[in-house]
Amino acid sequence: MSASQSMRAVRITAHGGPEVLELTEIAVPDPQGREVLVRVSAVALNNTDLWTREGAYGRPGAPKTQSGWRGSIDFPRIQGADVAGHVVAVGTGVEASLVGRRVVVDPAIYDAEGPDANPVGLMGSERDGGYAEYVTAPVERVHDVTESPLTDDQLATLPTAYGTALGMIERGRLHKGETALVSGASGGVGLALVQIARARGARVLAITSGPKIDAVREAGAHEVIDRAGDIAGQIRTHAPQGVDVALDVVAGELVTEGLPLLREGGRWVIAGALGGYDVTFDVRRLYLHNAQVIGSAMHTPAHFDLLMDLARRGEVQPVIAATFRLDQAAQAQEELSRRGHVGKIVMHP
Template sequence: MSETMHAVRITGHGGPEVLEPAEVAVPAPGTGEVLVRVGAVALNNTDLWTREGAYGRSGRPSGWRGPIRFPRIQGADVAGRVVATGPGADGRLVGRRVVVDPAVYDSEGPQANPVGLMGSERDGGYAEYVTAPAGQVHDVTESPLTEDQLASLPTAYGTALGMIERGRLREGETALVTGASGGVGLALVQLTRARGARVLAVSSGSKVDAVREAGAHEVVDRGQDVAGRLRAAAPEGIDVALDVVAGDLLDEGLPMLREAGRWVVAGALGGHSVTFDVRRLYLHNAQLIGSSMHTREHFGLLMALARRGEFQPVVAAAFPLAEAARAQEELARREHVGKLVLHP
């Protein structure tokens, strides 16, 4: 193995132009860590917002959870093979096909909260190799999914399953999925359908067929009377809303929740600031739940589903690592359905 590797990193916040190819040292796995040869790394909105510093407040750009130490190799979603282990790590992982849980947790234990992210708070997978804690490397050697599909899982599907678990979605319930053609949205459609719930999805007209093919029972075009069409599709109400858009739909949608319904928010594509009638919340024992990524337990459940191939992640396109900037520009246009991946 060479002592250096190709990588793409950011040296500051800005547009796609700050993504710079570089030749850097192959990282050495520390105590309890493994070294993974990256087979595929998927793109996420977190890549764009971290690069732009958009998580910070006005005039104070920030990474996912705080200031970034530059230069930083981006890329949270890695699938590959373990090629080396550090002191204290299980040597039996060498040669195994794996998916990396990209979260940096605040404590040990299955319910720990994510407080950092690979590609923001630590170097990620826009490179030929990446290190990761051995306990966060999941063996998926037996999975029927391709490497590109496996790389699509950590952030999008991890976030989706975190929303579903925190919203306590049960078989037979009716779920609303917003932003259904995006990475998290399409994951929500597939995982909600796999759980045996009825799926009502909101998407744009050109992507309705793809969302329906992913498993949605009903798809409402976001360019039309969304609230009215949702009420018509679910006259008895919605049990759980899985929302990555927020904006005006939160105010319009809360009255659609059944008694003790749950509205789970994990994104703000429709706007950061919202207003709603708080009476719709407390008079009906509804719950408004924030959901950020996943716990270790959620990620373990996701990997079990992946090993069995219980869903098929949609990969829209793949790019060579050197074209990371072009891939991020494509992601920002939101004209695709499914995930975009890079091949180092």
């Protein structure tokens, strides 16, 4: 690759609606020291893409302020956290043998070295991402999955959705034989939670809405709870002994209603606020039952290593809802925001 080569990319230059996504032609980035250059085969979409574009994350003490995931976005920014592709060039200090390998990129930017570091930034937000023909990444974040039975499209769905799901399951200490409750089960993270919890040997109760019930059951849920009905009542029916771990991307009123349904020592893990961020609950239900409410943002490097092992063995089967071309990025994001699909939306640069 020479620096003079150009590539197509989709960037945002400001917060706003789908109209701020612009297809442009820019120079292919050069991999710096300890970086690799990846030719993108597939890039998956996430709610993060919508919220980053809209500036919907708020700030501490100012929840309505336009902001990226971790503060101001440095525009212009190429979106896209979830990349599968092939290494085509390496920077200084990187083994040339990586060239040609099929890889998945861990999109997290961490606060420290080591396996338990916390994510404090994200590719497509704090650095340029995969809505492009090529992307650079630090070599430590690049995982060789050449041998995986999964397709490039399936591999691209893993980093954010399955990484977030595995982070929740690990932080919630879900064990074989326990009962897990999954909210928002038809979404990207929700379906990943159902699949990984099932692979762990947990009994999975999943909350979703009417037309998506069959797809969620097919993904591995033992029991499906219809969101339109009495949710707490349905949970009691299917788990009369209570729930060990709630894996929740919805929050809102579900926390209020659901916390009393945890077993002694139960864990309620929250990684999203699709149902509302302003939550009230009876704190007595927390301390009298040794329950825990756990916040979970994405994954650690150790969690991501576990995820890549699952991918190499093909132990999860991501569902692809739809595919789009790069020049259809706005349509792809609008499709995502409608939430009519089950599984993940993928673009092909």
